[in-house]
Amino acid sequence: MNAIQLPFKFDVELIKKELSQFSKEDYRDIYNSSVTLETLWLIHLIEPINDTNGLPVFLPNATLKKCPYLLSVFETFLCPVETFRIHVLDPGASIQPHRDNGYSMENGMVRLHIPIQTHKKVQLIIDKEPVVMHAGECWYCNFHKVHEVHNKSDEPRIHLILDCKVNEWFKEIFEKSLA
Template sequence: MPFARIACNVAIDQLRHEVEQLLLLNLQQPWVDHVNRHDYVGKWDVLPLRCQQQFVDAHPILQGFSIAAGDKWENLPVLEHCPHIKSIFAQLHCPVKAARLMRLAAGAEIKPHRDQGLGMEFGEARLHVPIHTSAAVSFLVDNQRIPMNAGELWYFNADQTHEVYNRGDEDRINLVIDCVVNDWLREKIQRGAVSE
């Protein structure tokens, strides 16, 4: 299944307020450009929120993009400003690994690519909560458009080819959460499967 909407209580106005506060704190916790530069055109950057424990005091690139093995994950200090984001984590009755805000600038695009092994059938799940988005943003998985709206929680199979186009005038910002698939999450994903 390429994608599914998962029931979750998201107060979008509160979430947007937290993101605006983080944007104001940019100097203390900088956003970092996505490291896979050949996979996108334009500006695509990340603000790490949760990372492997061994990288809590490391450079944000390691916090946001580490490929090292590890099973101990920890919230970064920036989450002290984000009680609603933490409440979203608390609604997930599965182990939460990495979390970050991902911003795709107006006019930018993420080229078709795969994140191998990142899908429910491999025991890993990537979840998205659109925070700032518009009808001009197209998020495609296996050539199917995910009908994401602000404040919704979505799973998508990142092991399948996916791409994103921001043809709008404003940046798109999503909360992105990587989780371990357990029975609870598997059932939520299967229940929320969407077919177009």
């Protein structure tokens, strides 16, 4: 299976309103060999803090604390979340075919996408099959497989991306989504 919609729905208008307090200067260019420079931007919303055993626990940073609705989205996921960030893919930009090694249910680490702003001319292709996502939905995708993204629209594609460790809670959500 390449992708499955999970049983969550989020208010993208509230997310957009919260994100409107940030300017382009608050986002960082993502260096990635599969993306042309200055076409894919991110803003991190959590940061690692060491627990009493010296292990990292990812907690809301100052940016996320300014966004109460996004904080509630973060708190929805009752599994260890190691990435909680906004990705912006500029109009006309593409992410070339690549794989994110290890990001699959089978490997115990999943990458989830919540589209905030998307368009019918945005194409996500996983293992040569298109995956259509709509704003506010939450999707698990097997990014361990080869995938690519093309924003053929005139507007930015904005996604909230989470990297989560699979635990019993997530397994139950995943199984319910398969039914």
